[in-house]
Structure formats: C-alpha cells, structure tokens
Amino acid sequence: MTEPSRILDDHALDTLFRSARTHNAWQDRDVSDVLVHAVYDLMKWGPTSANSCPGRFLFVRTKEAKERLKPFLSESNRDKTMKAPVTAIIANDLKFYEALPKLFPHTDARSWFEGKPDAIRDTAMRNGTLQGAYLMIAARALGLDCGPMSGFDKEGVKNEFFPRDDVQVNFLCNIGHGDPAALFPRNPRFGFDEVCKIL
Amino acid sequence: MTEPSRILDDHALDTLFRSARTHNAWQDRDVSDVLVHAVYDLMKWGPTSANSCPGRFLFVRTKEAKERLKPFLSESNRDKTMKAPVTAIIANDLKFYEALPKLFPHTDARSWFEGKPDAIRDTAMRNGTLQGAYLMIAARALGLDCGPMSGFDKEGVKNEFFPRDDVQVNFLCNIGHGDPAALFPRNPRFGFDEVCKIL
Numbered sequence: 001m002t003e004p005s006r007i008l009d010d011h012a013l014d015t016l017f018r019s020a021r022t023h024n025a026w027q028d029r030d031v032s033d034v035l036v037h038a039v040y041d042l043m044k045w046g047p048t049s050a051n052s053c054p055g056r057f058l059f060v061r062t063k064e065a066k067e068r069l070k071p072f073l074s075e076s077n078r079d080k081t082m083k084a085p086v087t088a089i090i091a092n093d094l095k096f097y098e099a100l101p102k103l104f105p106h107t108d109a110r111s112w113f114e115g116k117p118d119a120i121r122d123t124a125m126r127n128g129t130l131q132g133a134y135l136m137i138a139a140r141a142l143g144l145d146c147g148p149m150s151g152f153d154k155e156g157v158k159n160e161f162f163p164r165d166d167v168q169v170n171f172l173c174n175i176g177h178g179d180p181a182a183l184f185p186r187n188p189r190f191g192f193d194e195v196c197k198i199l
Numbered sequence: 200m201t202e203p204s205r206i207l208d209d210h211a212l213d214t215l216f217r218s219a220r221t222h223n224a225w226q227d228r229d230v231s232d233v234l235v236h237a238v239y240d241l242m243k244w245g246p247t248s249a250n251s252c253p254g255r256f257l258f259v260r261t262k263e264a265k266e267r268l269k270p271f272l273s274e275s276n277r278d279k280t281m282k283a284p285v286t287a288i289i290a291n292d293l294k295f296y297e298a299l300p301k302l303f304p305h306t307d308a309r310s311w312f313e314g315k316p317d318a319i320r321d322t323a324m325r326n327g328t329l330q331g332a333y334l335m336i337a338a339r340a341l342g343l344d345c346g347p348m349s350g351f352d353k354e355g356v357k358n359e360f361f362p363r364d365d366v367q368v369n370f371l372c373n374i375g376h377g378d379p380a381a382l383f384p385r386n387p388r389f390g391f392d393e394v395c396k397i398l
Contacts, residue, residue: 006342008210008211008214008340011207012211033397042217053394059397104386129325129332130329133329137336150325188301189243195252199260199264
C-alpha cells in the first residue's frame with residue numbers, strides 16, 4: 001500500500017524539516033539572481049485557492065534597499081537583517097482577483113471577490129501566507145537557509161516599498177547561508193496527541 | 200558559492216512542487232495512522248513566530264466522522280471529500296499563547312498576546328496557515344497527494360468539531376493517493392517579473 005519511489009530520502013526530509021533551523025547569523029556568501037529566480041520558479045507551483053496566487057515578493061539585497069527597510073525593523077531583528085544576503089518582503093495583493101480570468105480561466109472566479117472586501121482579505125491572507133511557506137521550503141530545497149520575522153512595522157514597510165494602497169505586507173524572511181555556530185538551542189514542539197486527533 | 204550537497208534532487212523538487220498537483224479523485228488506498236503521525240512529525244518542525252505553533256489538526260477518516268463534515272461542504276467539494284482517504288481540518292487555537300512558556304521558554308512571550316485580540320488573531324492566522332502549508336508539503340514528501348479546499352461553512356465545521364469557542368477553522372485538505380487520470384489541466388502561474396522584484 002506504500003509507494004516508496006515517491007517518498008523523499010532522509011537527506012531531503014532533514015533539509016526541509018528535521019535539521020532545518022531559523023537562522024539569525026549569516027555566512028558571507030552571496031545569493032545570486034539566478035538562485036532567487038529558481039526559488040520563485042519552484043514555489044510558484046504550490047497550491048492556492050482558485051489558483052489565486054495573491055503573494056507578491058520583494059527581494060531586498062542592495063545596501064540602499066536594506067537602508068530603506070532598516071527603520072521599520074524591531075530592534076531584535078535589525079542587525080541580523082542588515083547582514084542577511086537577501087531579505088524577502090512577503091506581501092499580499094488585495095487586487096489579486098483581477099488576474100483570475102488568466103489564472104483560473106474556466107469559470108468567472110473574479111465575481112467571487114469583486115466588491116467583497118471580507119472575502120478578498122480572507123483569501124489574500126490565507127493564500128499569500130501559504131505562498132510564504134512555499135517560498136521558505138523552496139529556498140531550503142535549493143540549499144538556502146531562512147530566518148522569517150514578524151517583528152517589524154508593517155504599515156511602514158508597505159508605505160516605503162508598495163506605492164499602491166491595496167497591498168498588505170505579511171512577513172519578512174532573511175535568506176542566505178546560515179551560520180550554524182550561531183544557532184540557538186532548538187525549541188520544543190507539541191507531540192501529536194497535544195494538537196492532532198484522528199477521527 | 201553553491202553548496203550542492205544540500206540541494207534536493209530533481210525527483211524531490213518534482214514531488215514537492217513541479218509535478219505535484221491538487222487532486223480531486225482518489226485511488227482506493229488507505230492512509231495509515233502511522234503515515235498520519237509521520238506527516239505531523241515532519242511538519243511540526245516548520246518555523247512559526249515565537250515557535251507559537253497555533254495550528255490544530257483533525258484527521259477525519261471514518262465514515263461516521265466524514266458524515267459529520269458532509270453538510271458543511273460546498274457542492275463542488277462534497278463528493279471528492281467523502282471519497283478521500285483522509286480529510287484534514289486545519290484550525291487555529293486562539294489560546295495558543297498559553298503554551299508559550301513551554302514552547303518559547305527563554306522570554307515571557309505570553310505577555311505579547313494576553314488581552315490583545317488583534318495580535319492573537321493575526322499571529323494565529325499567519326502561523327496556523329504556514330503550518331497548513333507545511334502539512335501539505337510534508338504529506339507530499341511522504342508520497343501522499345493533497346487536495347486543499349476553502350469552499351465550506353467554516354462556522355459550521357467549527358461548531359461541529361471544536362466545542363471550544365476560541366478555535367478558528369482555517370481550511371480543509373483531502374489527503375491520499377490521487378488518481379492522476381482525473382486531473383484537470385494545470386493552470387498557469389505568474390512569471391517572476393509579474394509578482395517579484397529584486398531590489
């Protein structure tokens with residue numbers, strides 16, 4: 001009843017989940033444009049509701065762009081972010097539904113959202129966040145490390161980086177090659193029976 | 200500057216992203232308790248803000264439990280869900296912060312949330328959704344297929360399956376071995392330049 005050929009090997013499971021850690025210090029190694037494109041070209045295939053793909057992604061890499069980000073970071077996130085090779089700003093486009101005739105062409109999915117702000121916010125947040133997770137997993141799959149952060153001024157980052165009002169900044173993620181020597185001890189996770197049930 | 204030993208092979212990248220599809224029809228093959236536990240034991244390592252781990256997961260498998268779910272499914276999701284080996288209910292525990300002294304012991308993170316309903320909802324939704332994505336990726340990594348769905352009565356499912364008020368149902372995900380013959384043609388994705396920018 002199993003299908004062993006499709007199960008990933010231990011190396012892959014370690015890289016994605018079991019040995020992967022949130023990094024706070026970074027090796028002095030570049031993340032190339034090619035690699036940033038490769039991360040997107042993987043994560044874009046992850047599922048979203050009605051293929052809505054509401055996530056928008058800025059990859060902040062130059063010193064100038066990092067300086068624009070700096071004032072909005074919480075103190076505990078500031079230094080490590082300034083030193084990270086890339087900081088991704090993960091945002092949601094609240095006008096995502098305008099692309100549905102292209103992304104989900106077999107039905108009129110745009111009409112599910114037009115003029116419905118609650119459905120728009122709910123769908124943008126849920127699916128943009130799923131895409132943020134796909135981005136981190138894709139980065140890890142390509143040998144990179146991640147350091148996601150919610151501690152920053154979301155309105156400030158939105159105003160600085162997204163001139164349009166109908167964009168919602170979701171979270172930040174440092175990306176690079178982490179320095180394993182600087183890792184904190186790993187925090188515990190819930191056991192299965194604490195948060196799961198099979199019915 | 201690359202670290203080839205950590206990059207996943209093509210088989211893994213295909214299984215996680217490039218060939219993986221949202222499935223609507225299911226082979227008549229069980230998903231064992233052992234495999235459900237294995238999925239959780241992988242996905243639990245995915246990062247959440249302050250290790251908050253707000254996601255809660257019900258794996259609905261028996262005919263009786265499926266019948267409890269049935270009235271709340273949208274028509275287009277009903278038949279395929281009744282036939283799926285497992286349907287995961289992905290929910291957020293809005294009391295997640297009570298576990299922070301255990302999950303994030305080095306600081307008083309509970310006080311960041313206590314009595315702050317906006318911070319609670321925001322953090323629960325963002326991080327519970329990240330965990331929902333990790334669940335799908337972990338299932339794929341273990342050879343399973345997923346069929347995530349937002350089309351259902353969330354309040355109804357909450358009232359039926361979660362007696363506590365401080366739980367928020369997020370999305371559903373059918374899990375099993377998909378029938379590739381029943382797949383729809385794949386919908387397009389945005390190109391890099393349509394939704395990303397390197398600064």
